[in-house]
Amino acid sequence: MLSPLQPAVAGKSVEDCETEIGALAPSERQALLMQCLLDAAEPAKPAPPPLPPTKRSPFKSNPADARKVAAEGKRAVLNALKDPESARFRNLKTSLDLYFCGEVNAKNSMGGYTGFTRFIVMFSHVDLDDGSDKFRDDWWVSCEGIERSDLEALKARIR
Structure with missing residues (x-):
């Protein structure tokens, strides 16, 4: 079942989205179906690369x-x-x-x-x-x- 927080995979069809959504109340079903189709139509955006943290030496010499x-x-x-x-x-x-x-x-x-x-x-x-x-x-x-x-x-x- 698709939750509102799960990203959809690009290239999904209406049937793929309907299968994932399953049996829900019509108001919930329509919103999730629209989101699934919108997500499927947009290419996934890559996450920004993390900043390289500056590390201090965690160990002293003693x-x-x-x-x-x-x-x-x-x-x-x-x-x-x-x-x-x-x-x-x-x-x-x-x-x-x-x-x-x-x-x-x-x-x-x-x-x-x-x-x-x-x-x-x-x-x-x-x-x-x-x-x-x-x-x-x-x-x-x-x-x-x-x-x-x-x-x-x-x-x-x-x-």
């Missing part, structure tokens, strides 16, 4: 500091979990010898694994990925080394 940040960060994440003994970590890194970033999967209170979730630790404060724009931006800046000004410019270009 591996002892990085190991200390990683050990303290892992301990902080384990303390934030319901079942720390079940924790599985992956994609771990320290950034700027200040942030500890990665993904963790652990059992919930029902005893099932929840799936890997990104996290950021700074000074034993744990932020788990809640799907918010704020977490996503913090991840890019803290863990990937993207400058905040470059991130804002990229977001403005996408809008």
Whole structure:
């Protein structure tokens, strides 16, 4: 079934669009059919190329500091979990010898694994990925080394 947000493929016929739309109320059907046919008539526009972000080096040269940040960060994440003994970590890194970033999967209170979730630790404060724009931006800046000004410019270009 075609939703109003799905793009149509160029070259579709009326029958193709009607098949995708299926049985809907006449008012909804007509609007979706018109959109499908309009989308099919227009060639798809390519997405603009992303701006190349300026990366700062996420690692300092002192591996002892990085190991200390990683050990303290892992301990902080384990303390934030319901079942720390079940924790599985992956994609771990320290950034700027200040942030500890990665993904963790652990059992919930029902005893099932929840799936890997990104996290950021700074000074034993744990932020788990809640799907918010704020977490996503913090991840890019803290863990990937993207400058905040470059991130804002990229977001403005996408809008």
